[in-house]
Amino acid sequence: MKFQSPDYVRSMAPYQAGKPISELAREYGLNEADIVKLASNENPLGMPASARQAMLAAVSELGRYPDANGFELKAAISSRYAVPADWVTLGNGSNDVLEIAAHAILQPGTSAVYSQYSFAVYALATHAVGARAIVVPARDHGHDLDAMLAAITPDTRMLFIANPNNPTGTFLPAARVEAFLKQVPERVVVVLDEAYNEYLDPALRFDSTRWVREHPNLILSRTLSKVYGLAGLRIGFGLAQAELTDLMNRIRQPFNTNSIAQAAAIAAIADDEFVERSYRLNRDGLAKLQSGFAALGLDYVPSHGNFVLVRVGNAGAVYEGLLRQGVIVRPVGGYGLPEWLRVSVGLPEENDRLLAALSQVMSRAG
Numbered sequence: 001m002k003f004q005s006p007d008y009v010r011s012m013a014p015y016q017a018g019k020p021i022s023e024l025a026r027e028y029g030l031n032e033a034d035i036v037k038l039a040s041n042e043n044p045l046g047m048p049a050s051a052r053q054a055m056l057a058a059v060s061e062l063g064r065y066p067d068a069n070g071f072e073l074k075a076a077i078s079s080r081y082a083v084p085a086d087w088v089t090l091g092n093g094s095n096d097v098l099e100i101a102a103h104a105i106l107q108p109g110t111s112a113v114y115s116q117y118s119f120a121v122y123a124l125a126t127h128a129v130g131a132r133a134i135v136v137p138a139r140d141h142g143h144d145l146d147a148m149l150a151a152i153t154p155d156t157r158m159l160f161i162a163n164p165n166n167p168t169g170t171f172l173p174a175a176r177v178e179a180f181l182k183q184v185p186e187r188v189v190v191v192l193d194e195a196y197n198e199y200l201d202p203a204l205r206f207d208s209t210r211w212v213r214e215h216p217n218l219i220l221s222r223t224l225s226k227v228y229g230l231a232g233l234r235i236g237f238g239l240a241q242a243e244l245t246d247l248m249n250r251i252r253q254p255f256n257t258n259s260i261a262q263a264a265a266i267a268a269i270a271d272d273e274f275v276e277r278s279y280r281l282n283r284d285g286l287a288k289l290q291s292g293f294a295a296l297g298l299d300y301v302p303s304h305g306n307f308v309l310v311r312v313g314n315a316g317a318v319y320e321g322l323l324r325q326g327v328i329v330r331p332v333g334g335y336g337l338p339e340w341l342r343v344s345v346g347l348p349e350e351n352d353r354l355l356a357a358l359s360q361v362m363s364r365a366g
């Protein structure tokens with residue numbers, strides 16, 4: 001090797017994103033308009049009109065740097081979630097928030113705890129700073145909180161939880177998380193990643209900002225990429241008490257969120273109508289996909305997100321077969337789930353396309 005690089009960087013595997021529509025069109029000679037992408041848990045409605053308008057208005061200011069402190073967006077988040085503005089960390093996607101947290105807290109010689117089958121970025125953020133990963137076996141495809149508690153060692157500084165979890169869609173009820181938070185030593189920073197929070201059934205919802213008030217070691221992570229339909233823009237935020245937020249503010253890039261994203265996020269988080277419409281579309285689509293999988297005789301993990309993990313057997317072959325029919329889903333072999341595929345909920349006609357294509361591919365494979 002010509003260059004020196006830390007061993008922990010050389011041993012990292014890059015993140016595997018969902019295949020872009022344009023790439024499939026190029027590779028298989030398909031028409032982009034005929035391709036259905038159900039691979040990245042995006043909102044099938046696209047972005048809200050309110051955000052589009054806010055972005056167009058913000059374009060005229062692009063010659064200037066963004067507000068490095070994101071004053072207006074933080075004020076909007078502060079009022080929407082009833083938290084102090086100095087609890088808010090803005091991120092270039094919530095991925096950025098996860099990385100900022102890892103950089104602020106971890107270093108070589110320390111460890112982070114997360115679950116098997118949990119979001120891939122926890123491993124990346126941990127390894128990128130040379131910390132050790134303690135991966136706790138999952139229970140029923142979800143987080144085993146008791147085992148995660150038991151896995152904490154003296155050098156553990158951080159613990160990641162996704163609720164609901166991606167790629168499995170599993171959910172931990174509020175009472176379980178609350179009891180868990182009371183037992184985690186205060187020196188361990190807990191990152192509670194709630195990227196899919198807005199998709200929860202109203203009966204399961206809870207106010208996690210109250211936990212931030214009670215736990216100085218808790219960071220909530222939220223994104224505008226999922227229900228808010230702004231995945232391409234890259235904007236998310238963290239909520240934590242002022243001491244942790246101050247540490248994260250030191251490590252972030254000065255202009256980590258751009259001005260268009262800040263403007264769009266202000267509009268989107270106020271757009272209750274769009275969120276409600278997206279929620280209902282997802283609830284119905286999820287039910288449709290899950291009953292469709294059951295009708296095909298396929299196991300799936302009941303999901304609380306905007307996607308379903310379904311067991312198809314030879315996932316590589318089924319993924320390829322679906323691509324040939326212009327349907328992109330997500331292989332999860334990299335997560336240690338080689339027999340499964342993750343399918344995002346789409347528009348009703350997209351869900352139908354997926355189920356029809358899957359039925360064909362499975363009958364050929366079987």
Ligand SMILES: *Cc1c(COP(=O)(O)O)cnc(C)c1O
Pocket residue numbers: 041092093094095096119162165166193195222223224225226231234235236
């Ligand atoms: C999609 C996702 C995120 C957020 O992604 P960003 O686009 O970076 O905000 C975070 N956590 C989980 C579990 C996700 O699935």
